[in-house]
Amino acid sequence: MEPRQRRFVIIAAVVVAVWTMAPFFWLLWASLMKNADLNQGIVAWLHDPTLQNYARVFGLAGDDEGYDAIFGAQTVAVGNGFINSLVVALPTAIIATAVATLAGYAFGRFDFRGKNSFLFGLLMSRVLPPIAILIPYFTLFNAVGMIGNPISLVITYLTAIIPLLAWVLMGYFATLPLEVERAARLDGCSRLQVLWHVMLPMAAPGISAAFIIAFLFAWNELLFALVLTGGSEWLTLSPALIGVSPIGPLGITPMVVFAAASTLSIIPPVIMALIFQRYITRLNIVDPVTIRGV
Amino acid sequence: MAGVRLEGVTKRFGDTLAVDRLSLEIRDGEFVVLLGPSGCGKTTTLNMIAGLEVPSEGHIMLDGRRIEGVPPDKRDIAMVFQSIALYPHMTVAQNIAFPLRMARMARPEIDKRVDDVARLLHIGELLGRHVHELSGGQRQRVALGRAVVRRPAVFLFDEPLSSLDAKLRVEMRIEIKKLHERLGSTFIYVTHDQVEALTMADRIAVMDAGIVQQYGSPDEVYGRPSNTMVAHFLGDPGMNFVAGRIAERNGSRGFEAAAFFLPLPEGVIEGSGAGAIKTLGIRAENVRTELGGAGTAGVIEGRVFATEPVGSDLFLDIAFGDSDEAARRLFKVRARPELSVRVGDTVPLGLPADKLYLFDDAGRRVYPR
Amino acid sequence: MATKQRPYMSDARFALLIVAVVLAFHVIIIAMPLGYSFYLSLHETNIILRRSDYVGFDMWQEALDTPEVIQATLLSLEFAAISVVLSFALSLGIAVVLDLDFPLRGLLRALVLMPWAISEIVTAGMWTMVTDPGWGVFNGILVPLGIVPEGFVWLNENWALFWLSVAFVWHIAPLGAFFFLAALQSIPDALYRAARMDGAGPLARFWYVTVPHIRYAVLIVLVVMTVDAFRQFDLVYAYTAGGPGTVTELLPLQIYRFNFQFSQYGLASASSFILIIIATVLATAYFFLLSRRRRVEREVRQAAVITG
Numbered sequence: 006m007e008p009r010q011r012r013f014v015i016i017a018a019v020v021v022a023v024w025t026m027a028p029f030f031w032l033l034w035a036s037l038m039k040n041a042d043l044n045q046g047i048v049a050w051l052h053d054p055t056l057q058n059y060a061r062v063f064g065l066a067g068d069d070e071g072y073d074a075i076f077g078a079q080t081v082a083v084g085n086g087f088i089n090s091l092v093v094a095l096p097t098a099i100i101a102t103a104v105a106t107l108a109g110y111a112f113g114r115f116d117f118r119g120k121n122s123f124l125f126g127l128l129m130s131r132v133l134p135p136i137a138i139l140i141p142y143f144t145l146f147n148a149v150g151m152i153g154n155p156i157s158l159v160i161t162y163l164t165a166i167i168p169l170l171a172w173v174l175m176g177y178f179a180t181l182p183l184e185v186e187r188a189a190r191l192d193g194c195s196r197l198q199v200l201w202h203v204m205l206p207m208a209a210p211g212i213s214a215a216f217i218i219a220f221l222f223a224w225n226e227l228l229f230a231l232v233l234t235g236g237s238e239w240l241t242l243s244p245a246l247i248g249v250s251p252i253g254p255l256g257i258t259p260m261v262v263f264a265a266a267s268t269l270s271i272i273p274p275v276i277m278a279l280i281f282q283r284y285i286t287r288l289n290i291v292d293p294v295t296i297r298g299v
Numbered sequence: 300m301a302g303v304r305l306e307g308v309t310k311r312f313g314d315t316l317a318v319d320r321l322s323l324e325i326r327d328g329e330f331v332v333l334l335g336p337s338g339c340g341k342t343t344t345l346n347m348i349a350g351l352e353v354p355s356e357g358h359i360m361l362d363g364r365r366i367e368g369v370p371p372d373k374r375d376i377a378m379v380f381q382s383i384a385l386y387p388h389m390t391v392a393q394n395i396a397f398p399l400r401m402a403r404m405a406r407p408e409i410d411k412r413v414d415d416v417a418r419l420l421h422i423g424e425l426l427g428r429h430v431h432e433l434s435g436g437q438r439q440r441v442a443l444g445r446a447v448v449r450r451p452a453v454f455l456f457d458e459p460l461s462s463l464d465a466k467l468r469v470e471m472r473i474e475i476k477k478l479h480e481r482l483g484s485t486f487i488y489v490t491h492d493q494v495e496a497l498t499m500a501d502r503i504a505v506m507d508a509g510i511v512q513q514y515g516s517p518d519e520v521y522g523r524p525s526n527t528m529v530a531h532f533l534g535d536p537g538m539n540f541v542a543g544r545i546a547e548r549n550g551s552r553g554f555e556a557a558a559f560f561l562p563l564p565e566g567v568i569e570g571s572g573a574g575a576i577k578t579l580g581i582r583a584e585n586v587r588t589e590l591g592g593a594g595t596a597g598v599i600e601g602r603v604f605a606t607e608p609v610g611s612d613l614f615l616d617i618a619f620g621d622s623d624e625a626a627r628r629l630f631k632v633r634a635r636p637e638l639s640v641r642v643g644d645t646v647p648l649g650l651p652a653d654k655l656y657l658f659d660d661a662g663r664r665v666y667p668r
Numbered sequence: 669m670a671t672k673q674r675p676y677m678s679d680a681r682f683a684l685l686i687v688a689v690v691l692a693f694h695v696i697i698i699a700m701p702l703g704y705s706f707y708l709s710l711h712e713t714n715i716i717l718r719r720s721d722y723v724g725f726d727m728w729q730e731a732l733d734t735p736e737v738i739q740a741t742l743l744s745l746e747f748a749a750i751s752v753v754l755s756f757a758l759s760l761g762i763a764v765v766l767d768l769d770f771p772l773r774g775l776l777r778a779l780v781l782m783p784w785a786i787s788e789i790v791t792a793g794m795w796t797m798v799t800d801p802g803w804g805v806f807n808g809i810l811v812p813l814g815i816v817p818e819g820f821v822w823l824n825e826n827w828a829l830f831w832l833s834v835a836f837v838w839h840i841a842p843l844g845a846f847f848f849l850a851a852l853q854s855i856p857d858a859l860y861r862a863a864r865m866d867g868a869g870p871l872a873r874f875w876y877v878t879v880p881h882i883r884y885a886v887l888i889v890l891v892v893m894t895v896d897a898f899r900q901f902d903l904v905y906a907y908t909a910g911g912p913g914t915v916t917e918l919l920p921l922q923i924y925r926f927n928f929q930f931s932q933y934g935l936a937s938a939s940s941f942i943l944i945i946i947a948t949v950l951a952t953a954y955f956f957l958l959s960r961r962r963r964v965e966r967e968v969r970q971a972a973v974i975t976g
C-alpha cells in the first residue's frame with residue numbers, strides 16, 4: 006500500500022473508532038464525576054474522580070446531602086433491577102433458543118408443503134410493533150392479575166424474540182452439510198438423535214449467537230418491562246434506569262448516578278457483544294431464506 | 300451378509316425423473332459399481348437403498364425382505380459419502396466409535412473395535428486428532444473406518460475418491476478393493492470414473508438418464524457394450540463412431556460413410572440386419588496404423604488433425620474430409636510413440652473386421668451379436 | 669402380493685411435526701393477543717362506568733380522524749426515512765473500513781458491535797450527555813470555540829427528530845455493518861485480482877465486483893432498518909420523550925400514551941393497526957424480494973448440476 010493510501014485507511018479507522026467509542030467514554034467520564042462538577046460541563050478534566058456514584062447504586066454510600074431521602078428508592082431499584090433482569094433474561098433466552106432451534110432446524114433443513122406460509126407468518130411476527138402486542142397482553146395479564154409477575158414478562162419476550170431467532174437459526178442450519186446428517190442416520194441415529202448428537206453440536210456457534218441475541222433483548226428491553234413490572238418489586242433494570250434518569254418520575258436525578266448505573270448495566274451486553282462478534286459473520290443472516298442442499 | 304435387489308425403482312423430484320424403473324440384482328458379497336455421468340441418478344439410487352430417500356415407486360429388498368418400511372438407522376447398511384461427511388466436532392476416534400455408541404455397545408468392546416479398524420486402515424496415530432487437522436486422504440480413511448467398524452451387511456460408496464488427487468485415488472482404490480476381499484460384504488460403489496469401475500467391480504451397472512443401460516462384468520461392458528452410450532462412456536478415450544449406412548460399391552457390400560467406404564465381410568452384414576445399421580464403432584487401440592501385410596478388412600485414409608503424445612502411446616486425432624466441419628467430430632487412434640507423423644499428414648488406417656462394432660438407429664449394438 | 673408397508677416417517681412429515689409444535693406455541697402467544705387487540709379496537713371502553721360497548725369500526729374511523737394520529741404517522745415515516753438513509757450509509761461505510769487492512773483491526777471489529785448490544789435507554793443517556801444544552805459535550809467543545817452560542821439547544825423543534833435519528837443510527841448501524849462485512853468477506857479475492865488484471869480501477873471494481881455481491885445484504889439491511897425504525901419506542905421515550913412539544917412523538921409512543929396515560933384503549937388498539945398494516949406491507953415486500961432471490965438460487969443450482 007502506498008503511504009498516502011495507508012494514512013487514509015488509518016484515518017478512516019480512527020473515525021470509526023471515535024464514533025463508536027466516544028459515547029461510551031463520556032458515559033464513563035460522567036459516572037466518575039461529582040454532580041456539581043458535571044453541571045459545570047462534562048468537557049472538563051477529572052480533578053477529583055469518585056466512585057461514590059457506583060457505591061450509591063449498591064446502597065453503600067452514606068446519606069450525604071440528603072440524597073437517599075429524595076432518590077434512595079429509585080437508586081435501590083436499580084440494584085434490584087440487576088437481579089430481576091437476570092431472572093427474566095435467562096429463562097427467556099433459554100426457552101426462546103430451544104424453541105427457535107427446533108423451528109430453525111425444521112425450516113432450514115426440510116421442504117414441506119405450506120413452508121412458505123409458515124415462513125411468512127414467522128416474518129410477520131418479526132416485524133410486528135411491540136406496542137401492538139403489548140396492549141392486548143396488558144389487558145389479559147391485568148384480567149388474571151399477572152401484572153408485576155415476571156412470568157408475564159417472560160411470555161411477552163418470547164413472543165417478540167422467537168421469530169427472529171428462528172429466522173437466524175434457519176439460515177444457520179441451512180448452511181450445515183447435509184451429508185453429515187445423513188451419515189448420522191446410517192450410523193444408527195434416530196431423527197431426534199441426529200438432532201441431539203450431530204446437528205446441535207455443529208450448530209453450536211449459531212445457537213450461542215441466538216442465545217446472546219435473546220439475552221440482550223430481554224436484558225435491554227424497556228417498553229414491556231415498564232408496563233408489566235412498573236411499580237412492582239419485579240421492576241427490571243431498564244425501567245429502573247428510567248427511574249434514575251432525568252425523564253423519570255422525579256424529573257430530576259443526579260445524572261452522575263444515572264451514568265454509573267448505566268455503566269454497570271452495560272457490562273453484560275458489552276461482554277456478550279465481544280463474544281457475539283466472533284459468530285455474527287458466520288450466521289448467514291445475509292441470506293436467511295436460501296435453503297441450501299435440501 | 301445380504302444381497303440387494305431393486306425392482307422397478309423410480310424416483311421423482313417434482314418434475315425431474317431422477318431414477319427410472321431401475322431393476323438390479325446385487326448378490327451377497329458382490330462388488331457392484333454404478334457407473335454413469337454426473338446427474339444420471341447414481342446418488343439418488345444409493346440414497347434409496349440407504350433409506351435416505353423414499354422411492355416414488357418400486358421395491359427394494361435386502362436379503363429377500365422388503366425394506367421400504369425400515370428407517371435408515373435400522374437397515375444395517377453403511378455409507379461413505381462423496382463429501383466424506385465426518386462429524387466435525389468429534390475426534391477421529393469418536394467419529395469411528397459413533398456408530399457403535401449409537402448401537403449401545405459396551406465401552407471396552409468399542410475401544411477394541413476402533414483399535415482394530417485403525418490398524419486395518421493405518422490410522423492408529425490419528426485417533427486423537429480432530430477432523431480439521433487431517434488431510435483429504437486421511438479423512439477418507441477415517442470415513443472408511445467409520446463404515447467398517449459396524450461390520451454392516453452392505454456398504455455403499457458415493458464417489459468416495461472424487462475429492463482426492465490422482466495418485467491418492469489409485470492408492471485408495473486398491474485399498475477399498477482389498478477391504479472388500481477381506482470383509483466379503485456386499486459393496487455398492489458409485490462413480491463416474493470408468494477406470495475405477497473397470498478395476499474394482501465384479502459387475503458394473505452403467506447408468507444414463509436414470510436408466511440402467513447395461514449390467515455386466517467389466518469385460519462384458521467394455522467388450523460388448525449394449526449401445527453407443529456404454530461404448531463411449533467406457534474406455535479412455537471412448538469408442539470412435541462414424542455415421543453412415545450399408546451400401547454396395549464395386550460389387551461388394553460395406554459401410555458407407557461421408558468420407559470413406561469400408562467393405563465388410565458378408566457374415567457381418569447379414570447377421571446384423573443391414574437396413575438398420577447407422578453407426579460404425581471402433582476403439583482407438585484397435586485401429587492399425589502400421590500396415591504391412593494385407594489386412595482382413597479394408598484400409599481407409601484420414602488426415603492427422605492433432606497429435607497427443609502421452610509417453611507410452613501416441614494418440615492421433617484424425618479428421619476425415621477437408622472441411623473444419625468434419626474435423627469437429629474427431630476420431631482417435633492409438634499409435635506407438637515411435638510412429639513419425641506430422642499434423643496434416645494423410646495416414647492409412649486399418650479397421651480390422653473382428654474389432655468393429657455396428658449400432659442401429661437407436662444406438663443399440665447389432666454387431667458383434 | 670406382499671403386505672403393504674407404510675414407509676417410515678418422511679422428512680417432510682417430520683419437519684411438519686416440529687413446525688406444528690412451534691406453530692401451536694406461536695399461535696397461543698401471538699395470534700391470540702392480536703385477535704384480542706382487534707376485538708378491543710371494535711369497542712369503546714368507558715373507564716368510569718367500567719363498561720365496554722361494541723362500536724364496529726368507529727374507533728378505526730376515529731383514529732383516522734384524529735389529527736395527532738395522522739401527525740404521528742407522518743413523523744414515524746419521516747423518522748424511518750431519515751434513519752434508513754443515515755444507517756445505510758453509515759453501516760456500509762463502517763463495513764468497508766472494517767474490511768480494510770490496518771493495525772488493531774481485530775480489536776476494532778470487536779468494539780464496533782458494542783453500541784448495538786447496549787440498551788436504548790443507555791443510548792439515550794449517552795446522547796443526552798452529548799447534546800445537553802447546559803453541560804453536554806457538543807456545547808462543551810463548540811461554545812468555547814464560538815461556533816454555537818452559550819446554551820444552544822440541539823434538540824430544538826427543527827432538529828430534534830434528526831438527533832433522535834442520529835442516536836438511533838449510532839445504536840443500530842453496527843448490526844448493518846456486520847451484515848455488510850459478512851457479504852464483503854464472502855467475495856473471493858481472486859475476483860478483485862481478475863478485475864484488476866482486466867484494468868478495472870477502484871471504482872469499477874466496487875461497482876462490478878462488490879456491488880453485485882452485496883445486493884441482497886443491501887436489501888436486508890434496508891428492511892431491517894426500516895422495520896426497526898417503525899417499531900422504535902424505547903429510544904424515543906428515553907431520549908426526547910416525544911418533545912419538544914410533540915415534534916418527536918412517533919406513533920408507538922403515541923399509542924402508548926393513548927393506552928397507558930389516557931386510557932383510550934379502543935383508539936390505541938385501532939391506531940396500533942396502522943402500525944401493523946405498515947409492518948405487513950414491509951414484510952410482504954421483503955418476503956417477495958427474498959423468495960425471488962430463492963428462485964434465482966435454485967436455477968443457478970440446477971445449472972451447476974447440469975454443467976458440473
Ligand SMILES: Nc1ncnc2c1ncn2[C@@H]1O[C@H](COP(=O)(O)OP(=O)(O)O)[C@@H](O)[C@H]1O
Pocket residue numbers: 299312315316317335336337338339340341342343344973
Ligand atoms: N433433492 C433433489 N431435489 C430435486 N432434484 C434432485 C434432488 N436430488 C437429485 N436431483 C436430481 O436428480 C437427478 C439425479 O441426481 P443424482 O442422483 O444426484 O445424480 P448423480 O449422483 O448420478 O450425479 C439430477 O438431475 C438432480 O438434479
Ligand SMILES: [Mg+2]
Pocket residue numbers: 338341342343457458
Ligand atoms: Mg452424485
